[in-house]
Structure formats: C-alpha cells, structure tokens
Amino acid sequence: MENSQYILSPREAYIAEQQWRIVKRSIDARQRELRVHLTILTDDKGNPIPKDAPIPLYEPPVFQDVHNAKHSTIIIGAGPAGLFAALTLLEHGIKPIIYERGKEVSERKKDIALLNRNEGLNSESNYCFGEGGAGTFSDGKLFSRSKKRGNMQRVMELFHYFGAPDTVLYEAHAHIGSDKLPGIIKNMRECILEHGGEIHFNLRIDDLRFNDFIQAKIPIILAIGHSAHDTYRMLAKEGVKLETKGFAMGVRAEHPQALINRLMYHLDVSKSRDLEVINYIGNASYSLVTQVNGRGVYSFCMCPGGHIVPAGSEAGSCVVNGMSASHRNSPYANSGIVVQINPEDISGENPLRGLEFQEELERLAFEHGGPQAQAPAQRLRDFVEGKASKDLPPCSYLPGTVSSRLDQWLPAHIGKRLQQGFRDFDKKYPGFLTNDAVILGVESRSSSAVRIPRDPQTLQSISTPGLYPCGEGAGYAGGITSSALDGINAALKIAELEI
Ligand SMILES: Cc1cc2nc3c(=O)[nH]c(=O)nc-3n(C[C@H](O)[C@H](O)[C@H](O)COP(=O)(O)OP(=O)(O)OC[C@H]3O[C@@H](n4cnc5c(N)ncnc54)[C@H](O)[C@@H]3O)c2cc1C
Incomplete structure (x- = not known):
C-alpha cells in the first residue's frame, strides 16, 4: 500500500472523503482560501482504495485473561494514564487493580449536572475526579504537542477500538467530544473487568503503605492527575520526593x-x-x-x-x-x-x-x-x-x-x-x-505545578522504588493523549520486569 497527498478545496475534500480511505486530514487556514490536505491510501499502482474496502484499519489489541494472573499491579486513578496503563497491562497478562476516588462515569454525570445547576460540588465526583479522569467531560482533543513520547497512533487506535469515530485515526487535530467520551470510558471499564482486572470506585488512597506493597513485590502506578492536591500532600508526608515545576x-x-x-x-x-x-x-x-x-x-x-x-x-x-x-x-x-x-x-x-x-x-x-x-x-x-x-x-x-x-x-x-x-x-x-x-x-489547572521526579530509564520514583508516577499529575504529561501514552509507557516498564 502507498499514500497519495492532495491539496483540495473543502468541497473537493468532502467528496473524496466519502469515497476513499483517508490516512491523514488537516485544514490549512493560512491563506484566505481554505485548503484541506488529504492523504489517501492507494494500491501499488496509485489507485485510491475505496472507503469500505475490506482492509483492517489497524491491528486490534489482544487482551489476555488475567483472572488467575501471576502478576498484578495497583493503579491509583482511572484517568487516561491509569486506564491506558491498565489496558497495556492486560495485553501483557498482568492483572490491573485500579483504585479511583470518584464514581463510575454514569453516576459522575449526575454530580456534574448538579454542579452546573449550582446545586453543590461533590469534592470526590466532579469535572476532575471520577472514572475517565479530567478528560471525560472535556473537548476530548486528542493531540499532543510532543511526538517524542511514544506511539501516539496506538492511543488513537485504542480510542477507536473502544468507540471513538474514524476521524480520530486520521484527523490532525482529532477530538471526540463530551457526549461520546463517557461511552468510550465505559467500554474500557467493561473490557478491563471482563478480562479479570479490578476497578474499585469511591476509594481514595490516603496512605500508600509502600512497604507492604514493596515486600509483596506489587508495583504501584500513580496516575492521580494534577488536581488531587490532598494526595500530593499525603505523598509529601510519606516521603515521596516532589519538586516545583513551571x-x-x-x-x-x-x-x-x-x-x-x-x-x-x-x-x-x-x-x-x-x-x-x-x-x-x-x-x-x-x-x-x-x-x-x-x-x-x-x-x-x-x-x-x-x-x-x-x-x-x-x-x-x-x-x-x-x-x-x-x-x-x-x-x-x-x-x-x-x-x-x-x-x-x-x-x-x-x-x-x-x-x-x-x-x-x-x-x-x-x-x-x-x-x-x-x-x-x-x-x-x-x-x-x-x-x-x-x-x-x-x-x-x-x-x-x-x-x-x-x-x-x-x-x-x-x-x-x-x-x-x-x-x-x-x-x-x-x-x-x-x-x-x-x-x-x-x-488555574492547565498544567501541573508539581513534578514527582522519576528515573528516566525505569520510570520509578527516585525516592520510592516500585512507585511509577505517571500522567499529568506526575508532571510528565499534559493532555489526554500524552497522559495515556505515559500510562502505556509505565505499564510497559512493569511488563519488562515481570515477564
Ligand atoms: C474540563 C476539562 C477539559 C479538558 N479538555 C482537554 C482536551 O480537550 N484535550 C486534552 O488533551 N486534555 C484536556 N484536558 C486535560 C486532560 O483531561 C488531562 O490532561 C488528562 O485527563 C490527564 O490524565 P491523567 O490520567 O494523568 O489524570 P486525570 O485525568 O486527572 O485522572 C486522575 C484520576 O485519579 C483520581 N485520583 C486522584 N487522586 C486519587 C487518590 N488519592 N485515590 C484514588 N484516585 C485518585 C482522580 O479522581 C482522577 O479520576 C481537560 C481537562 C479538563 C478538566
């Protein structure tokens, strides 16, 4: 398969998109006349591939049954970093055990409706806390400014696999939207549970008891986002190294x-x-x-x-x-x-x-x-x-x-x-x-004001081995995609050690 690139008017691009398999689309608004840059999948002779050709869009993930897995990992936080870490662990046969302080997404929706009507803030279930994390009721923009962090396309594929529209696979500035995200998050949860992972809602981790876990050789992925100020304070008390960041x-x-x-x-x-x-x-x-x-x-x-x-x-x-x-x-x-x-x-x-x-x-x-x-x-x-x-x-x-x-x-x-x-x-x-x-x-919450420094090779906290700080709250990501990628990377490090 090859790719052919075209620069088209919006009308031409619209027609092409109805017919052909698109690999990339971006809007160029630099000139007065808008242009759409389309990359179309072609065969070896340069003929465009029809949109509905029976060619898989990507290789689907294979999740293992971990009901009786030998290894498990604790994940604190069910935002993009925690959920993508859990999915990656499942792909490697490791049982994820997730603790999330907020509620599952459909219950969380009700608290958000109350908040929007000025009927009170639930400090554990709101736009920041709850299943899916801060990105669930968002615009769901799926692009990261940094291309160095890892396989961004894989994040898009996983979102697509769990229900995001085809555009996330090819749109340069893809987004999902807050009406669709909760369903996608629910599908991820069901997949994790079906394969033997655990998710515990309404459970805020207030004390890490590192020694217990370290003795039991259970790694902890810390994916708390950047709004859990109380959890940062707990970490500081427990002696986890933290530093101020811009x-x-x-x-x-x-x-x-x-x-x-x-x-x-x-x-x-x-x-x-x-x-x-x-x-x-x-x-x-x-x-x-x-x-x-x-x-x-x-x-x-x-x-x-x-x-x-x-x-x-x-x-x-x-x-x-x-x-x-x-x-x-x-x-x-x-x-x-x-x-x-x-x-x-x-x-x-x-x-x-x-x-x-x-x-x-x-x-x-x-x-x-x-x-x-x-x-x-x-x-x-x-x-x-x-x-x-x-x-x-x-x-x-x-x-x-x-x-x-x-x-x-x-x-x-x-x-x-x-x-x-x-x-x-x-x-x-x-x-x-x-x-x-x-x-x-x-x-005030556009980025994390704290970093939890980690070893660049092992991705473990420099003060607390066995603890994998990741995602936005660790200060190593900003946004849904980069946090998801960071979660994947933490899980891959654990898989390297365990398998
Ligand atoms: C309204 C809004 C709109 C946004 N729009 C976009 C967007 O369009 N595109 C984009 O890329 N980014 C957007 N963001 C930012 C994006 O949501 C975050 O960058 C991303 O969610 C960070 O992922 P994370 O997994 O690291 O942390 P989070 O998503 O913050 O998830 C952390 C989870 O950990 C849980 N938690 C915290 N402490 C504890 C504890 N002690 N015990 C148990 N659980 C705990 C929290 O409840 C939360 O669910 C938006 C954020 C908000 C608030």
Whole structure:
C-alpha cells in the first residue's frame, strides 16, 4: 500500500472523503482560501482504495485473561494514564487493580449536572475526579504537542477500538467530544473487568503503605492527575520526593463562534455556502502565542462550539475550563489564555508552593464571584482597558457570571501580561480584542505545578522504588493523549520486569 497527498478545496475534500480511505486530514487556514490536505491510501499502482474496502484499519489489541494472573499491579486513578496503563497491562497478562476516588462515569454525570445547576460540588465526583479522569467531560482533543513520547497512533487506535469515530485515526487535530467520551470510558471499564482486572470506585488512597506493597513485590502506578492536591500532600508526608515545576495560569476567554470563524477561516456562517464548509470542517479554532516580559502568554485547550465549565474540586474555589460536544455546535468559542509561571515567580522553597499559589488564586476568584458560585467575569476590551463592565454578554457558563474587575485583582505578573497578550493577539487577528468577548477567572489547572521526579530509564520514583508516577499529575504529561501514552509507557516498564 502507498499514500497519495492532495491539496483540495473543502468541497473537493468532502467528496473524496466519502469515497476513499483517508490516512491523514488537516485544514490549512493560512491563506484566505481554505485548503484541506488529504492523504489517501492507494494500491501499488496509485489507485485510491475505496472507503469500505475490506482492509483492517489497524491491528486490534489482544487482551489476555488475567483472572488467575501471576502478576498484578495497583493503579491509583482511572484517568487516561491509569486506564491506558491498565489496558497495556492486560495485553501483557498482568492483572490491573485500579483504585479511583470518584464514581463510575454514569453516576459522575449526575454530580456534574448538579454542579452546573449550582446545586453543590461533590469534592470526590466532579469535572476532575471520577472514572475517565479530567478528560471525560472535556473537548476530548486528542493531540499532543510532543511526538517524542511514544506511539501516539496506538492511543488513537485504542480510542477507536473502544468507540471513538474514524476521524480520530486520521484527523490532525482529532477530538471526540463530551457526549461520546463517557461511552468510550465505559467500554474500557467493561473490557478491563471482563478480562479479570479490578476497578474499585469511591476509594481514595490516603496512605500508600509502600512497604507492604514493596515486600509483596506489587508495583504501584500513580496516575492521580494534577488536581488531587490532598494526595500530593499525603505523598509529601510519606516521603515521596516532589519538586516545583513551571506551570501556567490565566483566564478563560469566550467569543461568539461566528466571529472566530470569520477571523480564522474568513467564513460567514450566515451565507449558506460558507455554512456548508463549516458543516464539513467544523467550527474554527485558534492557537495563539506571544511573549510578554520574558514569559509566554498563550491560548490553551481551545474549545470551538463549546462551553465553559466549573472545573474546581474543592469548595470555596472557582476554577474554569472548557469542553465541547462532538459536533462542537454551541454558538460560543472558548479558550484558556494563560501566562507561563516559572518556579522563581512564586517565592518559597516548599515543593508544594505552586499548588498553594493555585489555591490562593482560586479562592480569590471565588471571593470575587457570585454567592452561588458564579464566576467573576469582565468583558475583554474592558479588561484590557482597565474598566468595569456595566453588563456582561451572554455566556455558555451554566452556573452564571458576575461582573468583576479581574484587571484589578489578578496578580500583576499575570494580569498585565494577559492585557498585553490580548493586544498582541488583536494585532494578528484584528477584531479578536472585542467587548463581545468575555473573560472568566480563573484558569488555574492547565498544567501541573508539581513534578514527582522519576528515573528516566525505569520510570520509578527516585525516592520510592516500585512507585511509577505517571500522567499529568506526575508532571510528565499534559493532555489526554500524552497522559495515556505515559500510562502505556509505565505499564510497559512493569511488563519488562515481570515477564
Ligand atoms: C474540563 C476539562 C477539559 C479538558 N479538555 C482537554 C482536551 O480537550 N484535550 C486534552 O488533551 N486534555 C484536556 N484536558 C486535560 C486532560 O483531561 C488531562 O490532561 C488528562 O485527563 C490527564 O490524565 P491523567 O490520567 O494523568 O489524570 P486525570 O485525568 O486527572 O485522572 C486522575 C484520576 O485519579 C483520581 N485520583 C486522584 N487522586 C486519587 C487518590 N488519592 N485515590 C484514588 N484516585 C485518585 C482522580 O479522581 C482522577 O479520576 C481537560 C481537562 C479538563 C478538566
């Protein structure tokens, strides 16, 4: 089999995609006229392979029955890192035993609905905690900035195998959507259980009892994500080596999606021809970056046609993030706009200082928000010009917003940089800086503020052999794909030792 590459108009690409087996698709919006880069599978003579040809899309995984397996591994956390580690262990005949502090995904959905209606936060079952981890109710973007970490295509194949659409196999910026992810996560759970793995929900690990496990020669994969601040504190107490790492914080900005489509794609959805194109390639996203006073200011986790969501896990704090359904069809486009924070920007020697800094800002945002957990918000131009917003535009954030002077209460090293960052983005895309857009505080959980250092060869904690810190919470990944890959890599290391 060979591949042939084509650069097509959206209309041509749409027709080709209905007929032929696509290997790769990306949208090129650099010119005024949009182009779609398609790679099509061909036979040795260059003839395209029909979409429905009986050629397997990939080699399916083979999971072993581990009911009576000789070896087992404990996994703490059922996010992408923990689940993909478990699936990899199953492929190698090792029994995964997962402990997850939150609920299974269908129960978790109910807690999230309550949260969205301002009817209370369950600190163990929310947008961060529960089956599937932080990525379950997200946009489900499946790309990683780093290609060095491992076999990213295998992650896509596993997602596909458990129910993700074909596009995850070939789309350059694939995404799944929060309406589809819970079903995929449930399929993964059923596979793990059917093959003899164990999953224990509503079980938060508060004490590791390393010696017991080490004596029993049972490895522990620590895949806790970056929001379990209580678990980091427990690890510090238990003598696991932790260190501060750079992270990022800022706000979530929301524009009308129609405006972003115009700025990024030059498409006007009120025209039926342009709407047809959007219906095929999807609503426009953006990726923006600038430098302000020696620190990066950049867009993060952009969700076209999405919603802003309350992503905190502790009472008395306000944290925002974004998600989209598979069709990405809300009238809003939101994105984190964050400022790089280096360890030296926050004083103190304590390795958990970054977490404390996040918590301080989250509490501040809560205090400036409304009495029922409404998020503090400001129109974008007002924020940049240092003015109060008399009113706020419609916004996708279900718990609601209240007008607040983010320009006054955000720490200057974040707020001033954001203001300049928005001016820079407007130079690139005139119209981006508009009072039709709104910013909400705070986007504080975009990356882990802690690293759990590990040996680069064995992937075990440098202080605690037998412990495999992995995923976003270990500080070695950021996002669904890279966390899943990191989980796979940890499991492979264990398989090398055990088999
Ligand atoms: C709203 C939202 C939208 C996002 N959108 C995207 C996106 O579109 N694309 C993308 O790539 N990334 C996105 N992310 C980030 C992504 O979800 C994370 O990078 C990814 O989930 C990290 O995977 P992980 O397995 O390392 O940790 P997590 O997914 O955080 O999973 C950790 C799990 O460990 C459990 N846990 C923690 N402590 C304990 C304990 N002591 N005992 C037992 N269990 C414990 C938690 O309950 C959790 O389920 C989003 C995040 C959020 C919150």
